[in-house]
Amino acid sequence: MGNSYAGQLKTTRFEEVLHNSIEASLRSNNLVPRPIFSQLYLEAEQQLSSLEAGSRADNEEEEEEEEEEGSESSSPPVSYQMKPPPEGCCTTDGFCQAGKDLRLVSISNEHIEVPSGFLLVGAKSPNLPDHLLVCAVDKRFLPDDNGRNALLGFSGNCVGCGKKGFCYFTEFSNHINLKLTTQPKKQKHLKYYLVRNAQGALTKGSVICWKGAEFRGRQSSSSSCSSALFQLPEKSRALWGRPPGEPLPAANPSAPAGTQQTAAAIDHIPSTAALSSAVYNGKESPKQQLVKNNLSALTRPSVLGTLTNSGPPKKRHKGWSPESPSSTETWNLQLNPQVSNRIKNDGGSVSSLPHSALVGPTSSPMLGSGEPVSVPDNLLKICKAKPVIFKGHGNFPYLCGNINDVIVSPLLYTCYRNSQSLSRAYEQYGTSTIQPISEEMQLLLTVYYLVQLASDQVPLIEDLEQIFMRSWRESHLSEIRQYQQAIPQTFPQVPSQITPVTSAQLPWLAGLAASSCNDSVHIIECSYSLAEGLSEMFKLLIEGKLVKTNYVVIICASRNRAIDSCIVITGKYQARVLSESMLSPSDYQKEVNYQLVTGKVETLGSFFSTLCPEGDIDLLLEKFCQENQGHISSSLSASVNKPTALNGTGTAACTSYEIERHQIRPFQLAVAQKLLSHICSIADSSTQNLDLGSFEKIDFLICVPPSEVTYQQTLFHLWHSGILLELGLEKEHLTKQRVEQYVMKLDAEAQIKFKVFLQNSMQNPHTLFVLIHDHAHWDLMSAMHSLYPQTELSTGLVDRLLNCREVKEAPNIVTLHVTSFPYALQTQHTHISPYNEIHWPSSYSNGVDLYHENKKYFGLSEFIESTLSGHSIPLLRYDSSFEAMVMALGKRFPRLHSAVIRTFVLIQHYSAAMMAVCGLSHMKNYTSVETLEITQNLINSSRQCPSGHGLMVVLRIPCTPLAAVAYERLYNVRERLALEDNFEIILGNPNSGITIGKHFVEQLKVWQKIEDVDWRPQTYLELEGLPCILIFSGMDPQGESLPRSLRYCDLRLINSSSLVRTTLEQELGLAAYFVSSEVHTEKAVVNDVLESDPEKLSSTDNEDEEIATEGSTSEKRSPMKRERSRSHDSASSSLSSKASSKNLRSALLWDTAKSPHQVPSNSAEETTNNYEKQKQKVDKGAQTTISKHLPLATEQLDTKQNIRSAPISITSSSSSPFSSSSSSSAPTHNSFILQTSQCSMTKASKQPPIVFLPKLVYDIVTSTDSSGLPKSSSLLPYHSVMWASSFRPLMSKMMTCTEQSLYYRQWTVPKPIHMDYNNRNEGRMDTFHPRRLLLSGPPQIGKTGAYLQFLSILSRMLIRLTEVDVYDEEEININIKEESDQYYRQPGDMWPDLDIFKKMPFDYTIHDPKYEDASLICSKLQTVNSEDRSMSRRQDDMYTRRQTTRMRLSKYAAYNTYHHCEQCHQYMGFNPRYQLYESTLHAFAFSYSMLGEEIQLHFIIPKSKEHHFVFSQPGRQLESMRLPLVTDKSEDYIKSPTFTPTTGRHEHGLFNLYHAMDGASHLHVLVVKEYEMAIYKKYWPNHIMLVLPSIFNSAGVGAAHFLIKELSYHNLELERNRQEELGIKPQDIWPFIVISDDSCVMWNAVEVDCSGDRKSDYTWTERNVSLKQILQHIEATPNVTHYALIGMRKWSSKTNSGEIKEPFSCCHVHDFIMLNVDLTQNVQYNQNRFTCDDVDFNLRVHSAGLLICRFNHFSVMKKQIAVGGQRSFHIKSKVSDTPVSISPAQYICAPDSKHTFLAAPAQLLLEKYLQYHSHRFFPLSLKNYSHPVLSVDCYLNLGPQIAVCYVSSRPHSLNISSSGLTFSGLLLYLCDSFVVASFLKKFHFLKGATLCVICQDRNSLRQTVVRLELEDEWQFRLRDEFQTANAKEDRPLFFLTGRHI
Secondary structure, eight states, X not given: OOOTTTXXXXXXXXXXXXXXXXXXXXXXXXXXXXXSHHHHTSSOOGGGGGGGGXXXXXXXXXXXXXXXXXXXXXXXXXXXXXXXXXXXOOOOTTBOTTOOBOBHHHHTTSOOOOOTTEEEEEEEETTXXXXXXXXXXXXXXXXXXXXXXXXSSOOEEETTTXXXXXXXXXHHHHHTTOOOSSXXXXXXXXXXXXXXXXXXXXXXXXXXXTTSOSSOOOOOOOOEESSOOEEOOSSOOSGGGSOSSOOOOOSOOOOOOOSSOEESSOOOOOHHHHHHTOOXXXXXXXXXXXXXXXXXXXXXXXXXXXXXXXXXXXXXXXXXXSSOHHHHTOOOOEEOHHHHHXXXXXXXXXXXXXXXXXXXXXXXXXXXXXXXXXXXXTHHHHHSSOOEEEEOSSOOOOEEEXXXXXXXXXXXXXXXXXXXXXXXXXXXXXXXXOOOOOHHHHHHHHHHHHHTOOTTOOOOHHHHHHHHHHXXXXXXXXXXXXXXXXXXXXXXXXXXXXXXXXXXHHHHHHHHXXXXXXXXXXXXXXXXXXXXXXXXXXXXXXXXXXXXXXXXXXXXXXXXXXXXXXXXXXXXXXXXXXXXXTSOHHHHHHHHHHHHHTTTTHHHHHHHHHHOTTOOHHHHHHHXXXXXXXXXXXXXXXXXXXXXXXXXXXXXXXXXXXXXXXXXXXXXXXXXXXXXXXXXXXXHSTTOOOOGGGOOEEEEEEEEOSOHHHHHHHHHHHHHHTHXXXXXXXXXXXXXXXXXXTEEESSTTHHHHHHHHHHHHHHOTTEEEEEEEESTTSOOBOSSOOSOTTSOTTTTHHHHHHTSHHHHHOTTEEEEEEESOGGGGSSTTOSSOGGGEEEXXXXXXXXXXXXXXXXXXXXXXXXXXXXXXXXXXXXXEEOHHHHHHHHHHHHHOTTSOHHHHHHHHHHHHHHHHHHHHTTOGGGGGGXXXXXXXXXXXXXXXXXXXXXXXXXXXXXXXXXXXXXXXXXXXXXXXHHHTTOTTTOEEEXXXXXXXXXXOHHHHHHHHHXXXXXXXXXXXXXXXXXXXXXXXXXXXXXXXXXXXXOTTEEEEEOTTSOTTSOOHHHHHHHXXXXXXXXXXXXXXXXXXXXXXXXXXXXXXXXXXXXXXXXXXXGGOOOOOOTTTHHHHTOOOOGGGOSOOOTTTXXXXXXXHHHHHHOTTSOOOSOSOTTSOHHHHHHHHHHHHHHHSOOOSOOOGGGOXXXXXXXXXXXXXXXXXXXXXXXXXXXXXXXXXXXXXXXXXXXXXHHHTTSOOEEEEOHHHHHHHHOBOTTSOBGGGGSOSOTTEXXXXXXXXXXXXXXXXXHHHHHHHHHEEEOTTBTTGGGGGGSOSOOOOTTEEEEEOOTTSSXXXXXXXXXXXXXXXXXXXXXXXXXXXXXXXXXXXXXXXXXSSOTTOSSOOHHHHHHSOOBOSOOOGGGTTSOEEOOTTTTTTGGGHHHHSOGGGTTSOOOEEEEEOOTXXXXXXXXXXXXXXXXXXXXXXXXXXXXXXXXXXXXXXXXXEEEEEEEEXXXXXXXXXXXXXXXXXXXXXXXXXXXXXXXXXXXXXXXXXXXXXXTTSOOXXXXXXXXXXOOEEEEEOGGGHHHHHHHOTTSEEEEOOXXXXXXXXXXXXXXXXXXXXXXXXXXXXXXXXXXXXXXXXXXXXXXXXXXXEEXXXXXXXXXXXXXXXXXXXXXXXXXXXXXXXXXXXXXXXXXXXXXXXXXXXXXXXXXXXXXXXXXXXXXXXXXXXXXTTTOOOOTTOSSSHHHHHHHHHHHTTOEEXXXXXXXXXXXXXOSSGGGGOOOEESSOSSOOOOOGXXXXXXXXXXXXXXXXXXXXXXXXXXXXXXXXXXXXXXXXTTSOEEEESOOOOOOTTXXXXXXXXXXXXXXXXXXXXXXXXXEEESOOTTOOHHHHTTSEEEEEEEEEEEESSHHHHHXXXXXXXXXXXXXXXXXXXXXXXXXXXXXXXXXXEEEEO
């Protein structure tokens, strides 16, 4: 409504009188009625907040009689089988079975015999939406006016063939060929009464009111006029000119220019008729589409909670939905005679109603009672405005005569009807007690609303809707609460009714309400029909008696029938605004152009001439020019040239000008990372919609609107971002032509560039293409449906290109929509999932600054706040004197469009202001203070800077022809005043580049240090510092950014009648700005405005609450008080005096010099006047309000530069208009002082621009509801969408952007012209596109920089996805290694020679760097060199993170579950087309004597892997795993089965060996614990699993290795037996298996070149090879079965030649081994071990005399995996669940003590304790490497500071010679019967050496001591017995320690 006093009554007296009168009139016995208006309209509505959820209730669908035939629903329709028609009968639609025509258009003039008691009615056929079929029906079976008393059943006749006596409607519908797919019902198909008009023709009458339908059947009536235009505007958006249900434009472009008589007033066409008569290019009607989607709409996310449907509706036809169809099916039928004649003459093509809708009005009869109303001649001339008549309730009479001077609209009727459907939502509870709001109450509330509107306000339809909503809720509060409980009641109580207003009381109550408004609202009561009221109104208008009246309400009410009403807008201002709001944007342009072309504006020009008593402005200019030619050139021009000269000498150049280079700010980085995380979540989902792992690089295309400036601006950002070089798309020497390949202007040539993009995407499947749609709210026109056939090709381009099938289906294209105004992409049919929306973040969260920014963003919310909080400089203003003049001229020139008047007045003001500044001081009386301020500061700005920097003024003129007129006029005035070198005037047209004068180009080149001779500015950003007026034209801004020198944004000429949220915010977004703020440390205190930020919604900038800061809060100031304070610079002080502010400036400079980061505070001297203090307060505010948004790339200041230039640039953040308000005696214009002045541009960059708005827009933007939500936020979001229902909740100020998005997704639907309109017809419930994202953020905040940064980090992530961190550590203990002779002649030998290898000594020392903290294993050979080991140990590094390096994955890498590529889809078992691979579970049992029981394992074998196994024929029992023969040779087969034990790594384990094996066939078995079986099976459905028995759930890796080996040996025996029967020798069966860690990622081979002159010369290179190549090479080793263990090196980048020199080693092997299970039959892994089990096993194998060979030319890379494996074992207390850190010292305790027991296996506690605290048991051994601990039959890690010596007690085993060795300790771990007393007596121990015996229980401990006769040499004490800290049931291990005697 645009009223800042909205909702406040004018007088208390009126309130009392009104309340008392209503109470008295409505008082009844059972209920005291409440006062109406104060409760319904005033804002205090707290008590209803609990009901907001109710307003979200799912509105019931229209009842069956209002639903479109043939519509489909999301729920299947009731199937109905029609009887086949009789043989040979007619089945043509529109004809009966006898072949007679029944269509109304065909037989309207024929005589039809109607029996008595019958009526003619119109039936609707689903196949003929444009036609009515005529039927004769017994009126007893039809309802009365109230929708009741219709008999059940049917009786009718066919008017075609005359057949009578149809008793069933089913039979009758068959006869007239309705061809229904659902059960025929008369209520649904009999729609209208048919009546004869004055000419005797049969026409459609009122709607048949079945079952108390929403609206009573109103009789259509209209009059005739000469050529009227039926407008179906695309964007008619304002005020009452926009209905809640937007138009559904028709597809018939040709409106009959018609006969003499054409309708001037279209009465309400019933919704069903209007829709059924429309065919949308062969598509179904919007209503049908709506019904189809209604069920899916129920599944949309809800913002505020919904009334749940407890079950299907009682009698609803096909599905139910939250939409109220009544609003969506409404046509916006508008008359605009204002432009009709011209458009007819011009032959312009206009969107019109469908033909049948036109036929009605042109020929329909006068059905209302009373005579036609004649519109008087000269009405426009007398009244100075065209009255706008809004049809209300009931019949509307004919208008005839001078109907060009009135406008009739059905919009108010639509609003009334919609509000009557509010109660539908509650009918689902089976009650009829909630009645819709009555017609009388509607009208009364309308009167109340009009009464309180101010004289300069215009009614808004949204306000009225909300009033009706509130009224209805108020009157049914208790029922709504009752039904919101959703408790089913068998007999709900009937609430007491409020006595309604009767039709007799209505005129009296309305008159009473209007009595206090000074005739603003006039009530006319008429007794017979509206015709007499309209006639009286016209009479009063002609007589001039309604001069003060803005609204005339005509009521025709009588007791026995329904009321008729209409409302006439007679206020000149209101009528003009409302009539202009009915023009679509294109018609608005046409109308303005027409008035310019035809010279109608000349009258305006001549009128301006008469205003100036001195004569025409042009004459004055000419005179001034001649008189002052010499003087001006010497003074003004010198002022421009002088700085240049100074600049040349370098004495006084301005230092504040610096073009900023591209840098990424914290906000942009945060947004880029949010975008990346959304991309990753799409890739991580199970839908397989994006396979990031398959992409190697990034490519992109940015689509921008067809604005040359936006295009160049995007190229500029792209060039300076360096992104093309970073992505590797371009080489170093980048040319502009190359950059242009990546930006596409959406114009006629776009399709060629886009085709190239699509071809590239198809040819490069491993490149991820990102399609960025910038400014994405621009051109959302459907390519299928264009409103204007004559429009250029670019319309609908976005739909044609970005929504094409290739883009949707390409798996390597991601579409990113980027916009500041996402609302049109957030409808019920959007392609974008709500989960794929990214909103610009808030800078604050709970008062904490999340991103430290040195700039403060000023967007819409900050601008509004500056007006609300009494900011000392309100940033949003309106010009009251300009508005007053426009209003006065509007009354004088009623035929001119207000845009023309406003433009000419503003040009006049600017011209006069320029003259006033140039010395014609009397001209300041002919301009406004505001315009004078702008002009004065513009002209003076360049003089205040030594380099001539100045301010930019943006003058926004949307209409291009008007912009051209303005440019020409201002250009001429500037030339006459000799100001051509002072400032530039630039015409900014979106379709062309920037043109500026040569002089200014040279200035810019000097400032920007550009040497290119041909350089021209191509973006507005490059106009930084140029003093200029930029006339910004084009209907919508298209993403152009403005420079920091912008000071004034003059939006006084924007189209204020066409208001949608996007348009409004887009215009205000031009002024969005970053204010330089050097303050980093001090945070502004967050004030109380926090939670009620007035423009939370409009700025759409955050997920959380937006924060206001103290800098923008001070005393509240009313618009009236602000009149003068806004314009401190008057003409008398035209050139700002700096004298009075010198002290302030010096004080500020002094402060700044002390600390650049300090806020300048009120420390200035007392001489500063009050205003300057206030200004300083603003400075502080502007600088302490920390930026929470990011600018575009070129709007960024280097922080260092800020500090450097602080003495100049920090001094003030107030604008030049306010810098001299303290002084009224300014010096003349040529006496300014350069030294003390400050660069205006610098000051401009310190504060946001000042924005001037039309008063109407200012009121709408600054008025808020009770929650603080600005009215602009609740406007319709976009012109091509419409509200799904008028019964929708209010938006809330507290909504986050996400909630706001969900709100629009639920409550808006696209119109047919919108590209998303058909998105519901693809047969899918989920219409979201999986690879489409939406980034939204406020205008000018830096979204371009953010998405370019996103491309950068996405590219880095893709590279990162192809890289892994692998361990890169040097081998340890190299210096202890024995330097032996070279055993092999050449380093390049491929295989070991068995005979030579047998002679190689075993290297006991562990070299694997992962065992850096393990005990050294001593042998006799090493003891010599081991003394210095303590020196080489890196004690400090022991617990540091292991060293890794990043490696690019080769094509032979092993992958985890995140890798998806086409080649290995089948291997992985993931294929979207098929179900997951089926698997079968097989038990496999074998006995093992050492465990003393049978072991039962389970195999999970996928169907695809069953060929690897042998099953018994009957019963399919698993018998064995197939093994190949030693002699088998195949290039594509790996003989050794691979076993990978794993735990906790179902996602991250590298089990995908497809690429590593190079596609070769192999057998791979995952060995998993029982409790992890399901999760591994889920992630790896096509892998064979070996499931360990449950007793091993808590076991370590030793158990897995033990079972793998034992199973493999058992299987080898089975296979030998099986194949022996086939004649194969047992020794020919392949005995090897591979045991691989789950982190082996790549394998390398060293290639040695021995071609040097000497044998010792060789070179080597290492390269990545496939695992297949390595395994086949090893398997081909000669005599391979003689080796027990074969392994390879751990890869390291630091591998030295010494390691390569010897191609094979006899040493420990780890991580990836080939194990000969045949040779190692009697050597077992220790199944109890958790750590070092491979070292322990290696030592056992060697001591058994078996060969261990390491291939040094092969190496394995191990990936660092942060989860699972050893990390999955956590040692915690068994008592408390709270995680308490337990030190290793607590892992053992004394037996029978009260120590806290731990929940961990005893063996793990033992190993960990010995690793960290073994020095407690072996004190003599600490760092005593020459006297190691003797460890019998096992290797346990005693920590790095203790050395051990391993010996085996087995007979014939290989042990080191212990002669000469003295041991410092003895470790006996679970020793078996091979350890005997005599064996131990061979070894010598130091005196005081310690013994540690470890056994399973205390009994075994004692037996061992006795059996081994330990007490002979060792002394034991009772207190030396320990146990692991386990409970008894966890079987602790027991220790006994003793000392050597």
